[in-house]
Amino acid sequence: MRYMDEYRDPSIARSLAARIRARVTRPWVLMEICGGQTHTIMRYGLEELLPREVELVHGPGCPVCVTPLEVIDRAIAIASRPDVIFVSYGDMLRVPGSRSDLLRVKAAGGDVRIAYSPMDALKIARDNPTRAVVFFGIGFETTAPANATAIWAAKHECLTNFSMLASHVLVPPAIRLILASPANRVQGFIAPGHVCAVMGYSEYQELSGECHVPIVVGGFEPVDLLEAVAMLVDQLESGRADTENQYVRSVTALGNRGAQQRMAEVFEISDHRWRGIGDIPASGYRIRDAYAAFDAARVFDTGQIRVEEPAECISALVLQGLKKPADCPAFGTRCTPEKPLGASMVSSEGVCAACHAYRRHTA
Amino acid sequence: MCLAVPGKVLETVEVGVSRVAKVEFGGVTRQIYLDFVPEVQPGDFVLVHVGFAISRVEEAEARRTYELLEQMGALADEGLESGGGDGLP
Numbered sequence: 252m253r254y255m256d257e258y259r260d261p262s263i264a265r266s267l268a269a270r271i272r273a274r275v276t277r278p279w280v281l282m283e284i285c286g287g288q289t290h291t292i293m294r295y296g297l298e299e300l301l302p303r304e305v306e307l308v309h310g311p312g313c314p315v316c317v318t319p320l321e322v323i324d325r326a327i328a329i330a331s332r333p334d335v336i337f338v339s340y341g342d343m344l345r346v347p348g349s350r351s352d353l354l355r356v357k358a359a360g361g362d363v364r365i366a367y368s369p370m371d372a373l374k375i376a377r378d379n380p381t382r383a384v385v386f387f388g389i390g391f392e393t394t395a396p397a398n399a400t401a402i403w404a405a406k407h408e409c410l411t412n413f414s415m416l417a418s419h420v421l422v423p424p425a426i427r428l429i430l431a432s433p434a435n436r437v438q439g440f441i442a443p444g445h446v447c448a449v450m451g452y453s454e455y456q457e458l459s460g461e462c463h464v465p466i467v468v469g470g471f472e473p474v475d476l477l478e479a480v481a482m483l484v485d486q487l488e489s490g491r492a493d494t495e496n497q498y499v500r501s502v503t504a505l506g507n508r509g510a511q512q513r514m515a516e517v518f519e520i521s522d523h524r525w526r527g528i529g530d531i532p533a534s535g536y537r538i539r540d541a542y543a544a545f546d547a548a549r550v551f552d553t554g555q556i557r558v559e560e561p562a563e564c565i566s567a568l569v570l571q572g573l574k575k576p577a578d579c580p581a582f583g584t585r586c587t588p589e590k591p592l593g594a595s596m597v598s599s600e601g602v603c604a605a606c607h608a609y610r611r612h613t614a
Numbered sequence: 615m616c617l618a619v620p621g622k623v624l625e626t627v628e629v630g631v632s633r634v635a636k637v638e639f640g641g642v643t644r645q646i647y648l649d650f651v652p653e654v655q656p657g658d659f660v661l662v663h664v665g666f667a668i669s670r671v672e673e674a675e676a677r678r679t680y681e682l683l684e685q686m687g688a689l690a691d692e693g694l695e696s697g698g699g700d701g702l703p
Binding site for chain 1: 631649671
């Protein structure tokens with residue numbers, strides 16, 4: 252495929268690794284935020300190409316992993332109603348709630364369907380006017396514009412049987428939280444290219460300035476990620492702390508204004524709870540009051556749900572780069588992708604699942 | 615989840631309030647919403663996520679980046695690199 256295969260060229264990857272080796276003089280700890288980037292790093296064994304001075308830790312950018320347990324429980328409660336068609340991105344179905352998951356609701360006869368796009372859920376609503384169709388709209392800034400558009404279009408079409416259980420999170424507040432931890436080890440970040448395709452990177456420039464931390468907006472192919480690491484090492488070795496853009500073919504400084512406007516029309520910034528990490532101020536979106544009729548959390552009364560994580564799961568520390576999956580006594584034994592204890596083992600983009608799948612048990 | 619894939623716009627049509635495109639991904643075509651990239655034309659490459667194009671892939675930029683990287687690859691072929699893993703397929 253054009254614009255993909257070129258960026259998987261092994262000889263280019265090795266020459267980038269050689270450039271990093273030639274430049275590095277001391278240890279540096281870098282974090283990639285996005286679960287898609289984590290997946291590429293594990294799949295292609297990129298850490299094995301890097302000099303031992305460069306350590307990659309893997310960040311919280313898997314939306315499936317950080318969707319709060321109480322939101323999963325609310326999804327399960329709504330999906331269990333006989334009058335509801337519950338539509339979700341596929342990777343949410345196996346995410347464990349506190350007692351069950353959506354796949355088990357489906358097995359027990361619930362009408363739970365998988366969609367590729369929120370617009371597919373809208374079509375299901377049009378085709379089933381007597382049923383309530385609820386879409387499980389989760390995601391980072393990459394996905395939020397699409398989810399916002401489904402709500403916006405439903406209002407525009409005067410659809411009365413469509414709503415969204417929404418849980419949207421934002422990357423920059425998570426970076427701030429990681430940097431503010433007294434135990435933080437991360438010295439440079441690879442910012443998520445697809446989030447920045449939507450948002451641009453001015454917020455990251457502010458972060459670089461405020462926190463004196465180098466950030467490189469990176470793509471998702473092996474060569475993209477190695478180049479981003481090389482750019483970060485260049486900055487660190489020369490004492491710079493700027494935001495630079497490696498993913499120039501898809502990301503501009505201002506991002507996608509149309510997508511940003513659509514999100515701002517439907518969503519507003521709110522405090523948000525991240526699974527495993529806890530509450531982060533102003534780190535998510537909620538549906539604006541003008542669109543309350545499309546907010547499943549307000550349409551369906553599921554009561555107050557407040558639940559705690561399994562005590563044994565250390566994903567909070569893993570997602571902040573403070574621990575590695577292999578540090579967890581349950582990793583690969585009591586917690587596997589088939590029977591996950593915590594969410595970072597569920598999605599293929601979750602750091603624990605990626606480590607497990609590619610046997611990078613030391614990563 | 616945040617995976618976005620580049621594809622080639624084959625044709626565009628208006629559907630209700632949206633403009634949609636038939637986009638090809640390595641032989642498979644899908645209907646993709648163009649709400650956020652109203653300027654794209656058939657022949658353009660777009661980055662697609664959950665049924666929406668979120669940006670236009672700058673062809674010149676993609677080519678320039680690749681050529682730069684290829685030059686580095688050529689350097690590596692001349693023995694200026696100090697070895698490396700074989701993790702890539």
